[in-house]
Amino acid sequence: MSDLLRGELVRLTAENPEVMASNFFLWYQDTGWVRFLDTDPSRLTSEKKWKELLDKDLDKESKDEIFFAIRTLESDKLIGFIGLFELFKHHGDTLVAIALGERDYWGKGYGTDAMRIMLRYAFYELNLRRVGLIVFEYNTRAIRSYEKVGFIPEGSVRRVMQRDGKRWDFKYMGILREEWLARQAGEVNDQ
Amino acid sequence: MSIDTQLFEGKLIRLGPINHEKDPDMESRWTHDLSLMRALSRQPALPLSVAQMKKKYEAIEKEVDESKKLFHFTIRSREDDQMLGFTRIEWIEWTHGTCSLKIAIGDLLERNKGFGSDALQLLMRFAFSELNLYRLSVVVGDDNQAGLRFFKRHGFVEEVRRRKSLLRDGQTWDLIHLGLLREEWQAMQGESHHE
Numbered sequence: 001m002s003d004l005l006r007g008e009l010v011r012l013t014a015e016n017p018e019v020m021a022s023n024f025f026l027w028y029q030d031t032g033w034v035r036f037l038d039t040d041p042s043r044l045t046s047e048k049k050w051k052e053l054l055d056k057d058l059d060k061e062s063k064d065e066i067f068f069a070i071r072t073l074e075s076d077k078l079i080g081f082i083g084l085f086e087l088f089k090h091h092g093d094t095l096v097a098i099a100l101g102e103r104d105y106w107g108k109g110y111g112t113d114a115m116r117i118m119l120r121y122a123f124y125e126l127n128l129r130r131v132g133l134i135v136f137e138y139n140t141r142a143i144r145s146y147e148k149v150g151f152i153p154e155g156s157v158r159r160v161m162q163r164d165g166k167r168w169d170f171k172y173m174g175i176l177r178e179e180w181l182a183r184q185a186g187e188v189n190d191q
Numbered sequence: 192m193s194i195d196t197q198l199f200e201g202k203l204i205r206l207g208p209i210n211h212e213k214d215p216d217m218e219s220r221w222t223h224d225l226s227l228m229r230a231l232s233r234q235p236a237l238p239l240s241v242a243q244m245k246k247k248y249e250a251i252e253k254e255v256d257e258s259k260k261l262f263h264f265t266i267r268s269r270e271d272d273q274m275l276g277f278t279r280i281e282w283i284e285w286t287h288g289t290c291s292l293k294i295a296i297g298d299l300l301e302r303n304k305g306f307g308s309d310a311l312q313l314l315m316r317f318a319f320s321e322l323n324l325y326r327l328s329v330v331v332g333d334d335n336q337a338g339l340r341f342f343k344r345h346g347f348v349e350e351v352r353r354r355k356s357l358l359r360d361g362q363t364w365d366l367i368h369l370g371l372l373r374e375e376w377q378a379m380q381g382e383s384h385h386e
Contacts, residue, residue: 041286088233091358129363132353155351158370160326161287167325172351172368 004121005068007113012068012082012121017054020069023078024050027101036139037099039161064088070100070114079105082114084122084131092129092177094122098142112145119149123180132174136161143171150175150183198317199264201309204275206264209252214265214274215244221297229359230335231295233366259283262317266296266310275306278314280322288325290318302337311345319373327371332357333364346379347371 005012025047028034034042045053067083080100087094096118100111122128133151135142151173159167199206219241221227228236239247255261260283266276276296283290294311296302318324329347331338334357343349347369356366 039284039287090235091233091356093353093356093358129358130353130355132356154353155349155368157328157350157368158326158348159372160289160328160370162325172353174354174356176355 004125005117006073007117008073009108009110009113010070010072010079010117012114012117013071015069015078017051017058019078020054020081021047021050023101024054027099030101030103033099033101033103035163036136036142037097068118070098070110072105072110077102079110080114082118084118084126087126089126089128092127094126094128094131096122096131096133107141111142112148115145115149119175119180123177128177130174130176132172134170134172137169137171143173146173150179152179192316192320198321199313201269201313203269203304203309204266204306205269206278206310206313207267207272209248209263209265210274211245211248215241215248217274218277218297219244221295224297224299227295227297230332230338231293233332233357260285264314266294266306268306275301276310278310280314280318283322283324288323289328290322290324290326291328291330292318293329307341308345311341315345315371315376319376325373329369331367331369332359333367334359334362339367339369342369345371346375348375 025045028042028045031042064087065083065085066087067081069078070080070082071078079102080098082096082098084094084096096115098111098115098118100106105111119131122131132154133146135146137156152175154172154174157170157172160170161168219239222244223238225236225238228238251263255263260281262280264278265274266278267274275298276294278294279292281291281293292311292314294307294314296307315327318327327347329342331342333339348371349367350370351368353366353368355363357364
């Protein structure tokens with residue numbers, strides 16, 4: 001278990017503000033992508049402003065958030081990010097969020113691999129009891145990926161978002177430590 | 192409902208602004224009831240001194256002023272203007288017409304007298320008829336059965352159970368999301384008019 005942050009397709013890394021800024025600057029102009037990610041309306045932010053925002057994060061010692069970039073093993077390309085937020089260590093609970101800004105890498109297992117690494121980090125390093133997430137009901141690709149790594153539906157916040165004249169649900173999903181451990185044991189037995 | 196209406200006047204209580212002289216003493220006392228703190232937040236329950244409470248009130252008014260995503264009201268007795276609790280509309284997302292609610296009656300002896308119900312009814316009318324929001328959310332732990340019953344009695348529907356999200360006193364509890372949609376609230380208004 002020496003390489004906790006390395007998976008089969010990707011690894012999770014910490015990046016400098018200017019690196020993330022140059023990627024966010026491009027990704028956030030892709031409004032289709034933003035609509036899978038955020039309830040806030042899309043806005044266009046300059047690379048300079050992104051850098052300032054991320055510089056500010058350097059100074060604040062956030063205890064309830066953990067953020068990693070996702071890089072491919074094959075070419076070291078930075079394709080997205082994954083993070084924990086609403087991290088309540090005293091309850092052993094957190095929410096996870098993931099996004100791949102590079103569309104060429106969608107639907108090929110990169111996100112699923114990154115999520116598997118993050119769960120391993122959450123359960124083996126942070127010793128959390130559960131990991132939860134929120135996904136928009138129209139993001140069916142993401143829901144399939146989350147099911148694949150073992151997240152279980154926990155209900156829907158009804159009609160909480162309005163887009164294109166329709167109202168949409170948030171789906172909540174979660175995986176308990178014991179469920180994840182059982183899956184690990186199962187995967188070992190399969191081999 | 193007439194346009195010329197007092198939105199903050201209930202039957203037993205009224206919603207009012209913070210009184211920076213009187214209220215810090217009272218609310219500091221309430222924060223020493225950790226069960227109340229636990230019901231309101233997942234952060235570790237922590238009592239606040241009167242001085243800390245004064246600072247907090249200043250921070251609240253600053254946030255209300257700057258963020259435009261928050262309303263904070265004290266709940267006061269119509270009889271003697273005593274502060275009985277507080278209520279908040281938080282995390283307003285104007286784009287989607289959504290928000291979260293919090294409501295607290297501070298003193299254990301003042302609970303179950305209808306003050307909370309009275310305040311929630313004012314809050315619902317304010318959120319739907321004045322702010323034009325579409326839905327209200329509350330998050331309640333499974334360790335707060337009185338809170339769950341309260342919101343369900345007022346029409347909130349259980350939507351999500353985040354399994355074992357709370358760890359308290361060596362026990363785990365689900366975190367429950369409840370919601371009320373505008374059309375559900377309107378249907379209830381119709382019923383109460385027929386009564």
